[in-house]
Amino acid sequence: MEPCSCDTLVALPPATVDNRIIFGKNSDRLCDEVQEVVYFPAAVHENPREHLQCTYIEIDQVPETYAVVLSRPAWLWGAEMGANEHGVCIGNEAVWGREEVCDEEALLGMDLVRLGLERADTAEKALNVIVDLLEKYGQGGNCSEGRMVFSYHNSFLIADRKEAWILETAGKYWAAEKVQAKMMLSPGRYCEGYKLLNKHKGNITFETMMEILRDKPSGINMEGEFLTTASMVSILPQDSNLPCIHFFTGTPDPERSVFKPFIFVPNVSQLLDTSSPTFDLEDPVKKKPRFQFKPDRRHPLYQEHQQALEVIDKKEEKAKTMLDNMRKLEKELFKEMESILQNKHLDVDKIVNLFPQCAKDEIRIYKSNISS
Secondary structure, X not given: OOOOOOEEEEEOOOOEHHHEEEEEEEEEEEOOOOEEEEEEOOEEOOOOOOEEEOOOOEEEOOOEEOOEEXXXXXXXXXXOEEEEOOOOEEEEEEEOOXXXXXXXXXXXXXXXXXXXXXXXXXXXXXXXXXXXXXXXXXXXXXOOOOOOOOOOEEEEEEEOOOOEEEEXXXXXXXXXXXXXXXXXXXXXXXXXXXXXXXXXXXXXXXXXHHHHHOOOOOOOOOOOOEEEEEEEEEEEEOOOOOOOEEEEOOOOOHHHOOOEEEXXXXXXXXXXXXOOOOOHHHOOOOXXXXXXXXXXXXXXXXXHHHHHHHHHHHOHHHHHHHHHHHHHHHHHHHHHHHHHHHHOOOXXXXXXXXXXXXXXXXXXXXHHXXXX
């Protein structure tokens, strides 16, 4: 098995339309892994001795944590990518180098993504949070749910309304650099991502970013034993009076998924259709020896999406109808989100159910085509 790395991209003004920062990420994971989209509200932790259980280890808790929306492999505590209520976005990628990868259980790179989002209200502060935790607790442990050991170092792309940072790590070593408006050439898919972004330089929108994440010829949208199991695109306006808008698929293959918007407002409804079942202390990730069996972690949207893919693969006419309906739903959502950004009007009563309603609309499309 060849190691893979995800694709995480950011476009900064003046390459973008309306001076927005556009963040995008494909999560490339083992093909049978379920990824969920979940929301956790802000919280106050009054007990100074309180500990926090991450995927494998406990760490010290902090007095206050921010609200976060996460796209994460359903078996672990952390996240592949996500955003917080202050407009900070983080995605991680697997990297390998001369430093030996530690199999000993510590913080996963995905734990560090969530911790950075929960504890920082700017991109630079999130970088510092991750670095401090890395130096204190280290990184290590199996990054896949199963007996196959799959461990790696991590690279992070961290963005907010004003700037973006790249953080590279190897063990407890790290290096960080602020992203400049210029674009750098890199080999493989990185080079392809550069080409696709550069093609739209000056006119990059959130839809442009989605098109890039959906691109299969470049390898950005992966297929095979490792595939793109979930995708995320965020609009980060520099005007603080405008909301940040975060789109998630919660399903594999962005070309055959719907990007659904999420906006932070008070009293957001729980994202039940993209939340996987929980197994509490009986979860094989929490019991030692770990990973003795693999439970069914499929959430409702994932289940319907997988059934729909079977239809798409077998019946060409139904496939076209279904994909047309998915794109129609998406276009309506894009138009609605753009209207919010242009008119600066937010219907909070509607926004609290925005993502859950979108997931239900997507499920309805799948069911209508499966049953017909």
